[in-house]
Every structure is written in structure tokens, then in C-alpha cells.
Amino acid sequence: MKSRFDKIYWENKYHEKATGWDIGYASTPLKDYFNQLTNKKLKILIPGGGNCYEAEYLFEQGFENIFVIDIAEQPLKNLKARFPNFPDHQLILDDFFNYHGKYDLIVEQTFFCALDPVLRQKYADKMNDLLAEKGKLAGLLFDFELTKDGPPFGGSTVEYLPLFSEKFIIKKLERCYNSILPRAGRELFFIFEKK
Numbered sequence: 001m002k003s004r005f006d007k008i009y010w011e012n013k014y015h016e017k018a019t020g021w022d023i024g025y026a027s028t029p030l031k032d033y034f035n036q037l038t039n040k041k042l043k044i045l046i047p048g049g050g051n052c053y054e055a056e057y058l059f060e061q062g063f064e065n066i067f068v069i070d071i072a073e074q075p076l077k078n079l080k081a082r083f084p085n086f087p088d089h090q091l092i093l094d095d096f097f098n099y100h101g102k103y104d105l106i107v108e109q110t111f112f113c114a115l116d117p118v119l120r121q122k123y124a125d126k127m128n129d130l131l132a133e134k135g136k137l138a139g140l141l142f143d144f145e146l147t148k149d150g151p152p153f154g155g156s157t158v159e160y161l162p163l164f165s166e167k168f169i170i171k172k173l174e175r176c177y178n179s180i181l182p183r184a185g186r187e188l189f190f191i192f193e194k195k
Contacts, residue, residue: 048111108139
């Protein structure tokens with residue numbers, strides 16, 4: 001199933017600096033989550049990572065096994081320019097759905113909402129495939145009505161529960177209490193563990 005939001009679409013967004021989702025730093029809910037992780041050896045994937053301030057933040061906190069994948073080259077170059085010590089082999093230019101590997105933790109930050117909604121089941125299946133045993137998918141999902149206008153595309157707990165509960169144990173899915181102001185009341189923090 002081909003999406004209308006392809007490599008060219010996303011490269012153009014960066015070229016035109018039409019990156020309204022980019023807040024310029026790792027968001028508070030994710031930083032708070034990262035700060036309570038104690039195993040610095042976790043193998044972590046950030047798909048659709050964009051400029052990926054989350055990878056930079058994690059690396060600065062002593063996590064070294066952080067991999068970023070994006071379909072667009074420019075954001076990976078941007079991360080490398082900001083953070084020259086980030087290992088080249090951990091910046092992956094590829095379509096997430098073609099990628100293979102195993103991870104302990106996959107971080108969701110504005111990737112799910114950027115995908116064409118027709119790909120949501122494929123996303124859930126692929127996340128499950130990429131996680132090691134007892135691996136976790138964690139991060140933020142938008143909590144507003146799904147419309148045809150996007151990205152970003154919304155969604156709600158009513159949609160997310162049946163989508164993810166077949167292959168994941170829903171450890172947490174709740175309204176985010178520490179969202180940045182522009183996203184307050186519109187985000188859900190979640191932790192899903194691979195079944």
C-alpha cells in the first residue's frame with residue numbers, strides 16, 4: 001500500500017522549512033520518561049526521527065545504542081550537524097516499513113501521526129516485529145479527532161486500544177499531564193509491551 005506522503009513529500013517539507021511539528025528540543029513527557037530509564041545499554045530505535053532531539057538528549061544522558069531512521073535525508077544531516085559525535089551507522093536513511101532489526105525500546109514521537117491513516121495496522125505490525133522479547137513501544141500519540149486533513153492525523157483511545165491490544169500489553173495509555181503548552185490536552189502518553 002503506497003502512501004502519498006513519500007520521500008519526496010518529506011524532503012520538500014524540510015527544504016521549504018515547513019516543519020511545524022518541530023519544537024526544537026526533546027519534549028518534556030519524553031525527557032521525563034527517558035530520565036527514569038536505568039539501563040543505559042538498551043537498544044533504542046526512533047523511527048521517523050526527523051531532527052531527532054530525542055536521540056541527542058538520550059546520547060547526552062549516556063545511552064549509546066540509539067538508532068534513528070527517517071525516509072528523508074535532510075533531518076539526519078541536521079542531527080549530525082548539531083551533534084557531530086553521533087555515530088554515522090546509527091543514522092539510517094530508509095523507509096521504516098522496509099527496515100529490519102530488533103530493539104528493546106522504540107520511541108514514538110510524531111511519527112504515527114505523520115503516516116497516512118491507512119498504514120496504521122501496518123505500523124502496529126511492524127513495531128511488533130522490530131521489538132525484542134518484552135520490548136516496549138513508548139511515547140506520545142495525539143488525542144484529537146481523526147480527520148482527513150493532515151499530517152498530523154489525530155486519533156483517540158477508542159481507536160488506539162483495538163489497534164494495539166492484539167499484539168501489545170497496554171501498560172499505560174493516558175492523558176499526558178506534562179505536555180508542552182501548544183499540545184496540552186491533545187496528547188496521550190503510552191507504554192505498550194510486546195506480547
